[in-house]
Amino acid sequence: xxxxxxxxxxxxxxxxxxxxxxxxxxxxxxxxxxxxxxxxxxxxxxxxxxxxxxxxxxxxxxxxxxxxxxxxxxxxxxxxxxxxxxxxxxxxxxxxxxxxxxxxxxxxxxxxxxxxxxxxxxxxxxxxxxxxxxxxxxxxxxxxxxxxxxxxxxxxxxxxxxxxxxxxxxxxxxxxxxxxxxxxxxxxxxxxxxxxxxxxxxxxxxxxxxxxxxxxxxxxxxxxxxxxxxxxxxxxxxxxxxxxxxxxxxxxxxxxxxxxxxxxxxxxxxxxxxxxxxxxx
Amino acid sequence: xxxxxxxxxxxxxxxxxxxxxxxxxxxxxxxxxxxxxxxxxxxxxxxxxxxxxxxxxxxxxxxxxxxxxxxxxxxxxxxxxxxxxxxxxxxxxxxxxxxxxxxxxxxxxxxxxxxxxxxxxxxxxxxxxxxxxxxxxxxxxxxxxxxxxxxxxxxxxxxxxxxxxxxxxxxxxxxxxxxxxxxxxxxxxxxxxxxxxxxxxxxxxxxxxxxxxxxxxxxxxxxxxxxxxxxxxxxxxxxxxxxxxxxxxxxxxxxxxxxxxxxxxxxxxxxxxxxxxxxxxxxxxxxxxxxxxxxxxxxxxxxxxxxxxxxx
Amino acid sequence: xxxxxxxxxxxxxxxxxxxxxxxxxxxxxxxxxxxxxxxxxxxxxxxxxxxxxxxxxxxxxxxxxxxxxxxxxxxxxxxxxxxxxxxxxxxxxxxxxxxxxxxxxxxxxxxxxxxxxxxxxxxxxxxxxxxxxxxxxxxxxxxxxxxxxxxxxxxxxxxxxxxxxxxxxxxxxxxxxxxxxxxxxxxxxxxxxxxxxxxxxxxxxxxxxxxxxxxxxxxxxxxxxxxxxxxxxxxxxxxxxxxxxxxxxxxxxxxxxxxxxxxxxxxxxxxxxxxxxxxxxxxxxxxxxxxxxxxxxxxxxxxxxxxxxxxxxx
Numbered sequence: 005x006x007x008x009x010x011x012x013x014x015x016x017x018x019x020x021x022x023x024x025x026x027x028x029x030x031x032x033x034x035x036x037x038x039x040x041x042x043x044x045x046x047x048x049x050x051x052x053x054x055x056x057x058x059x060x061x062x063x064x065x066x067x068x069x070x071x072x073x074x075x076x077x078x079x080x081x082x083x084x085x086x087x088x089x090x091x092x093x094x095x096x097x098x099x100x101x102x103x104x105x106x107x108x109x110x111x112x113x114x115x116x117x118x119x120x121x122x123x124x125x126x127x128x129x130x131x132x133x134x135x136x137x138x139x140x141x142x143x144x145x146x147x148x149x150x151x152x153x154x155x156x157x158x159x160x161x162x163x164x165x166x167x168x169x170x171x172x173x174x175x176x177x178x179x180x181x182x183x184x185x186x187x188x189x190x191x192x193x194x195x196x197x198x199x200x201x202x203x204x205x206x207x208x209x210x211x212x213x214x215x216x217x218x219x220x221x222x223x224x225x226x227x228x229x230x231x232x233x234x235x236x237x238x239x240x241x242x243x244x245x246x247x248x249x250x251x252x253x254x255x256x257x258x259x260x261x262x263x264x265x266x267x268x269x270x271x272x273x274x275x276x277x278x279x280x281x282x283x284x285x
Numbered sequence: 286x287x288x289x290x291x292x293x294x295x296x297x298x299x300x301x302x303x304x305x306x307x308x309x310x311x312x313x314x315x316x317x318x319x320x321x322x323x324x325x326x327x328x329x330x331x332x333x334x335x336x337x338x339x340x341x342x343x344x345x346x347x348x349x350x351x352x353x354x355x356x357x358x359x360x361x362x363x364x365x366x367x368x369x370x371x372x373x374x375x376x377x378x379x380x381x382x383x384x385x386x387x388x389x390x391x392x393x394x395x396x397x398x399x400x401x402x403x404x405x406x407x408x409x410x411x412x413x414x415x416x417x418x419x420x421x422x423x424x425x426x427x428x429x430x431x432x433x434x435x436x437x438x439x440x441x442x443x444x445x446x447x448x449x450x451x452x453x454x455x456x457x458x459x460x461x462x463x464x465x466x467x468x469x470x471x472x473x474x475x476x477x478x479x480x481x482x483x484x485x486x487x488x489x490x491x492x493x494x495x496x497x498x499x500x501x502x503x504x505x506x507x508x509x510x511x512x513x514x515x516x517x518x519x520x521x522x523x524x525x526x527x528x529x530x531x532x533x534x535x536x537x538x539x540x541x542x543x544x545x546x547x548x549x550x551x552x553x554x555x556x557x558x559x560x561x562x563x564x565x566x567x568x569x570x571x572x573x574x575x576x577x578x579x580x581x582x583x584x585x586x587x588x589x590x591x592x593x594x595x596x597x
Numbered sequence: 598x599x600x601x602x603x604x605x606x607x608x609x610x611x612x613x614x615x616x617x618x619x620x621x622x623x624x625x626x627x628x629x630x631x632x633x634x635x636x637x638x639x640x641x642x643x644x645x646x647x648x649x650x651x652x653x654x655x656x657x658x659x660x661x662x663x664x665x666x667x668x669x670x671x672x673x674x675x676x677x678x679x680x681x682x683x684x685x686x687x688x689x690x691x692x693x694x695x696x697x698x699x700x701x702x703x704x705x706x707x708x709x710x711x712x713x714x715x716x717x718x719x720x721x722x723x724x725x726x727x728x729x730x731x732x733x734x735x736x737x738x739x740x741x742x743x744x745x746x747x748x749x750x751x752x753x754x755x756x757x758x759x760x761x762x763x764x765x766x767x768x769x770x771x772x773x774x775x776x777x778x779x780x781x782x783x784x785x786x787x788x789x790x791x792x793x794x795x796x797x798x799x800x801x802x803x804x805x806x807x808x809x810x811x812x813x814x815x816x817x818x819x820x821x822x823x824x825x826x827x828x829x830x831x832x833x834x835x836x837x838x839x840x841x842x843x844x845x846x847x848x849x850x851x852x853x854x855x856x857x858x859x860x861x862x863x864x865x866x867x868x869x870x871x872x873x874x875x876x877x878x879x880x881x882x883x884x885x886x887x888x889x890x891x892x893x894x895x896x897x898x899x900x901x902x903x904x905x906x907x908x909x910x911x
Contacts, residue, residue, distance in 0.1 A: 173381070174376045174377075174378060174381040174382040175381065175382050175383055175384045175385075177337070177342050177376070177382075178374075178376060178382040178383070178439075179384070179395070179399075180341075180342055181340050181342060181369055181373070181374050182369070182395060182396040182399040182400055182439070182442070183366050183369050183370070183399035183400050184395055184399045185399070188395075192384070192387070192395075193384050196386050197386075327777035327778065327779060327780075328748070328777050458634040458635060458804055459804075459806070459845060459848040459849060459850075460634075460844075460845075460848050460862045460863040461862075462848075462850075462860070463848055463859075463860035463861055463862040464862050466860050467859045467860055467862070470858075470859065485777065485778060487778070488849070488850035488851040489850050489860075491850065492850050492853060492857055492860060493860070512855070525779060526778060526779065528782075529778045529779045529781065529782040530778055530807065530851065531781070531782065531785065531805070531807030531808050531810065531811040532807055532810065532811075532851050532852075533805075533806035533807045533809070533810045533834065533846065533849045533851055533852060534810055534834060534851075534852065535810045535811075535813075535830045535831050535834055536831070537810075538810070538811055538812075539782070539786075539811075541786070542779075542782040542783040542785075542786045543779070543782055544779050544782075545783070547747050547749050547750070547777075547779075547780055548747075548777065548779075550747075
């Protein structure tokens with residue numbers, strides 16, 4: 005905890021870090037408190053007040069079914085961030101496993117996994133999403149699979165490179181010389197030293213994952229259509245753009261803020277953790 | 286009394302698909318109980334690779350190893366796991382050989398558990414003269430001297446019969462060198478542990494080792510009791526090594542560097558005897574034929590067509 | 598007149614003193630050695646002369662005069678003129694002294710920026726210099742990349758680089774520590790040869806007494822940020838006056854008799870920075886309370902041979 009506080013302090017020093025920390029904190033707060041902050045239920049339909057412009061009772065107006073856009077954005081923040089978080093955690097865990105296996109295991113396993121990473125990396129994500137949606141139906145599973153397929157190859161390659169380097173270090177050789185079992189070497193000696201790099205790469209990736217998830221949702225391939233997220237708002241917005249631009253803006257602005265915020269956050273975290281520039285270690 | 290460690294014909298090659306050049310070429314030696322065996326050589330001699338290959342940390346292309354007189358069936362990881370209970374390795378940079386996230390007690394206990402030892406961490410520290418208060422420290426909080434002692438303590442986790450110390454005096458000041466070597470010699474005297482001391486520090490070797498083996502480009506070129514080898518070397522390279530060490534006495538300066546040229550690259554091994562390009566005694570035979578390691582009695586062997594002080 | 602005169606130089610890293618009122622002089626064409634353990638301040642002294650200390654280091658007193666010019670008050674432009682032709686440096690690790698991306702010829706050419714030479718004459722000078730430092734086949738080697746050369750050869754190139762601007766003084770910081778012993782002998786021989794033929798003075802820093810004895814004319818022994826003994830090499834090695842010098846020589850394995858059961862050591866730990874009095878007192882076999890209380894006086898042990906100790910000469 006003290007280390008996290010110290011890192012935050014270091015990040016605060018630079019302008020990008022400050023913006024990143026503020027935006028991310030804001031988004032996380034909104035995500036956590038969304039049900040409390042939302043003035044209306046995001047699904048409450050009120051057709052008499054459809055497509056209302058921004059006014060006192062509806063800060064961002066209403067959509068084509070009379071639902072309060074502001075509430076939908078707030079709840080959408082929670083949905084988007086939650087999906088992104090789950091997806092990234094799943095990717096990181098899977099990548100750590102595969103990357104360590106590739107880097108530390110036998111050569112043939114490494115060759116096979118590299119082939120897997122390259123193949124996955126070559127797939128166009130939208131095609132994959134459409135195919136999966138056709139096979140499995142749209143929903144959170146599809147989104148998760150697509151995001152994981154997108155992220156794992158690059159994360160896993162990073163873990164593999166780290167492991168290949170760590171394998172040669174004296175302290176790993178020493179562990180082998182002490183007959184430490186392979187599992188213990190992976191967990192106690194390799195994993196902690198790999199997590200730092202993963203953390204950085206993952207934090208830089210959040211923005212992309214959010215954009216990917218929003219994009220899929222925009223195409224209607226996303227998660228549960230009853231729970232609003234930014235993609236849906238955007239999609240509704242495009243449909244009603246001739247009447248009012250509010251919806252499109254309402255869907256796009258949080259996305260821009262999140263992209264900006266997480267990118268700045270990730271970069272300044274990277275700088276703070278770099279022993280040469282940040283001296284956070 | 287059987288030797289605790291015997292190595293025969295150990296060969297390590299540069300990794301790759303085609304059989305690469307040998308980093309260690311057909312090296313055979315044994316470590317006796319209660320002796321310090323010095324392995325000296327310069328860069329490219331393969332001495333560190335030899336140590337790691339003996340421990341199974343680098344794959345060997347060929348060779349047979351016997352521990353306590355019992356021949357290991359093969360060079361598989363399984364065999365090496367057995368070997369590591371009897372033979373321990375201390376790395377050149379002790380701080381680098383510790384996981385920076387583990388405390389000293391975790392480091393020691395991990396070794397004890399892995400090797401099936403029975404001592405506890407505090408007892409191991411006591412064996413090297415360290416206070417048990419150090420158990421809670423992280424490696425970066427240890428001084429250089431303390432880190433070295435902890436490395437030795439870890440090597441002793443399962444009461445090994447042989448300890449291999451890779452460059453134990455590298456980078457140390459003259460007083461710290463003395464402390465380190467005294468520790469190792471104490472170990473030899475109190476437990477009869479065999480010590481293999483890999484080094485390029487010849488003056489220290491002269492005082493601390495019982496036998497010495499000289500390596501050049503991966504091959505053993507001379508081996509024998511230290512006193513004999515140091516006062517009457519047989520191989521011209523051994524003589525060059527001994528003469529090259531600068532003596533801290535201005536009255537004994539050399540007017541000419543004792544040997545010309547540098548150690549050739551592994552990938553450009555000279556034909557015949559590999560030292561012939563730099564050797565003052567080169568003959569035609571040296572240029573074409575690699576000499577074999579010849580046993581000449583009194584525990585001495587040399588790989589040379591015309592050893593010093595002997596008829597060819 | 599001395600070529601280099603360091604007088605009462607004090608340097609601190611933040612709050613910690615690294616050099617404490619150090620005085621040293623180097624004559625024209627003289628080879629002076631500085632020997633000490635790690636932490637004695639010898640590298641700080643070496644880097645201070647060409648003013649290459651890191652930015653956290655502060656000179657808190659004293660002067661460095663090279664060929665009559667006070668170096669500590671020079672601005673960057675004037676310093677740039679002094680570096681190279683006044684004083685040049687050779688570092689410990691030849692591998693990191695060069696950029697891996699450019700052939701050595703190109704890098705050496707950069708050191709000759711002062712003389713506006715054509716590419717051909719610059720190349721000619723470099724080839725000559727490479728031959729001068731004992732590199733065989735210099736026409737070919739000049740186009741080699743650093744990784745294609747061995748450590749010994751690279752250190753020769755580093756020495757050639759130092760010589761290009763015809764310096765009056767070369768500062769060599771542990772020039773042979775990273776090299777094999779057979780190569781070390783060659784490089785030490787080369788350094789002495791350079792002095793003989795080019796007349797450059799050399800300041801050699803090392804923790805190995807053997808290196809110092811091999812080529813130096815005069816020696817300064819450092820401990821805890823001060824020079825504890827200074828003198829001609831023969832006198833210092835034969836009749837060491839300071840207890841620390843005596844202890845160092847006593848530990849040298851090459852000087853020990855045969856059949857030593859154990860190697861001698863110097864008991865104790867390196868000095869804390871805040872000590873008053875003699876910095877060696879805690880480890881000195883002859884020390885008493887007055888040694889710890891007051892700064893030891895400078896005493897003479899012979900012609901040009903001085904040491905810092907208050908007890909009677911050993």
